[in-house]
Amino acid sequence: MLADLIESIAKIVFIFSVNLGFFAPVLGWVERKQSALMQDRIGANRADIAGFTAIGLFHSLADAIKVLTKEDFVPSGANKFFHTIAPFLSLVPAIVTFAVIPFGGHYKLFGHDVHLVIADLDVGILFIFAFASLATYGVVLGGWSSNSNWSFLGGLRASAQMLSYEVAMGLTIIGVIMVFGSLKLTDIGAMQVNFFRWGIFLQPLGFILFFTCAIAENKRAPFDVPEAESELVAGYFTEYSGLKFVMFWMGEFLEIVTIGAIVTTLFFGAWHLPFVSDRMLLSFFQFAGPNGANMLAMLVNIATFFAKVVFFIWLQMAIRWTLPRFRYDQVMKLCWKMILPLSLINITITGLVLLLWKK
């Protein structure tokens, strides 16, 4: 009983510290540096403490200090309650969805069966989609409650875009669920032990469609119509400053991590190294005794998982800085006229192949 509690608390603390403590500040640094290297420039590296610049990492600290000391205002004529609560509604789903994502498998540590997932729900994926839908409220309320024309337009565009892409995203996942036969993310991850059973080989079209829908859901370029800087100043968060603005912004970045984690779990073998099964890994670490072997295997799997997540973060940043932006009606057309029919075709073909395979 106590061991279970300690285990849960340890996992929650780990995920929180990795997400909020590591990814949130570092992702800001990664965005600056990666875009700078792609664009033949150096990037921000002037912030230093006692003459020691950590290649620009202190800029995140400077951002944090700046944000905490800014004036927190609500524009005149705005609805104060909704204005304040909107950033929370945008940030919380991004963090909470991490509760069902497994970052490792099963290990026997000190006679105890440890599952590296905070909450092993039976409806794994649906939990993620349910909470991702709540993020729409944050955007809509933020756009409407700041008493401004531009924010209003941004909120309108954002709501339509996010709703459409949620529908499409749900349909693209159905192929994966059909192939793996379970909604639980731990099961899907565990079934991808064999390298050629990774989701990318079984559902290539599903991967492309899901990735596109996820980027659109996150409102990053090329789908950043709601916050299109050059048309609408800053879209639905024009009238936000200080901590509330940072909550919107952090929600966006943490959702990048979440999307990377989901894509890894569903399509890229979750925590498995290619061509290495669990037994091989445990036998490799035989020298450290049973507990030690499990501990080392756990560390290797966590490292693999996060390495894959980092690759997908890099890929999403690269896509953002390469592609121009869609026009608003083209975003809608893409979703309803291209992704939706393609995902339905994907489901049909998957079903047919499974039927013939079973025979």
Added chain:
Amino acid sequence: MSDLAKDLHTEHMVINMGPSHPVTHGTVKFLATLDGETIVDLKVDIGYLHRGFEKMCENGTWQQVIPYTDRLNYVSPLINNVGYALAVEKLIGIEVPERCKYIRVIASELSRISDHFTNVAASGLELGAFTAFLYFVEARELVWDLIEMLCGARVTANYVRIGGLKNDLPEGFKEKTREVFKTCRGLWRDVDKLLTKNRIFIDRVRDVGNMPADEAIAYGFTGPCLRACGVPYDVRKAQPYLVYDRMDFEVPIGETGDNFDKYLVRMEEINQSMRIVEQALDQLPSGPINLDMPYYRWQSKDDIYTRIDSLIFHFKTVIEGIKPPPGEIYFAVEGGNGELGFYLVSDGSGKPYKCRVRPPCFPLTAAMPRLMQGRLIADIVPTFDMINMIGGECDR
């Protein structure tokens, strides 16, 4: 749908994309009347950068106008200088030496390259392609390095004089040009791969801002926008000046006049301009670059320091200004945006009586309401970018 709309009380929203807005590069005000996201009417307000160029010209002498012309189309200042100097020389009736003509061609084409780089980069930026913007800004920096080597300043060049040039080409110019063009061509290929066949970009700019050729001519379009409509009118070919008739270059034309054609025409013109610069550097003759006419061109410092008559001419032309014979002249050169014309009236004194500029982007901006009829508000961005309205030129 419209029956439903009759019962609902709807109003058209008027949005003011004011003089300072991230997308209107140049100070221009748009009053867009919107029905949802569709533009019903668009009013364009210019004049926010009016600095009284024509009135200032009447205050100064003919030579003092040249730094003012730098600031007309400030992304291609050397073309303005060349245009003004050619107009005054035609008014006087003199012709500059061969080497001067070739160097003026090189300077104009370098300016044109930097103008097109700036425009395509800004369009990329406003459509969200940040990387394409920075690649072309890097290329533009290198071209500006060349111009700085030539005349000492990157943007406010002040290089051309009436009757010649300020100074000759510096040493090592030809080699540096070859190096710079190699890097620029590499960056051009990169941006081409990023944008030209990218469906996201094509969807934003294709079929937007169409203009049939006869309507374009009726509005007074010239330059890349007219060439995108399919009319191959280029002042360098139609009324050749300097040594353009000896240069071998092609005139890129488009089909429908939409923004994609304008983009393709500008990208191709960068290539053609680089060709012209390389041919001019190869064909460059040796010889003097200034005319030896004390009445119209300041003398060399060797003469001023030693001879008394040169000193007297120098004082007279500086203080009173050069004196073209009374008359009027109109002369047009091919600017970055189209036909840049100078209409000069002289009354025989040292100051211009009138110096009027025909800005190429004025008719283009005037056609914005016609181009934006029935489009979405997000189409203002690429259309206005591709028109390349430069505030300094349109408002003078």
Added chain:
Amino acid sequence: MTDLDQTKYHPMVGVPIETLKPKKVRKNIDLTLWERLYIFEILRGLYVTTKHFTSNMIGFVVAPKGKKRSIFTVYYPEEKVTLPPAYRGRPVLVMREDGTEKCVACGLCEKICPAFAISIVAGERANADRYPISYMLDMSRCVYCGYCEEVCPKEAIVMSSEYEGLAERDRSNLRYPKEKLLRSEESVKDRIEYIRRIYSKCNY
């Protein structure tokens, strides 16, 4: 649409087609299949940016020969750009060895300045040499065009290559008097040689 092959002279422009050389840049009006599928061109674009990314990353670790890094940026103020000899910086008055200015207050620079930034009050010394009693150059009006250097008959004002220290906190400090403009002849020696070279008789 334009008929390019049928008549010898282009109908709208009136120039023979052989000299006009029009070149169509639009290869296809509608999208080809390759362009229609987004994914191929997106991958090509990602390839371009990834190439820049990796070459810049490697350039940080292993710098190319002759340069400190392969990135284009100059890390001011630790590194500075080398300026060409033609660079036009702040105008300065040239000082002789005995500390007086070479300027004879002829007033040419005052007349030619397009921004009307120079004001001179002329005077005479005891040995009938002209000199400026007060020479005021308003740096807030100066546009760095280089005309004053071009017309000076005495090489008394030149455009140095100073570009730092031009900002002041108080606008009245920007009206530079004679004392603030004087520089020794040694420090502007290169510029004087340059202007003698470019304005020499061989260019005429």
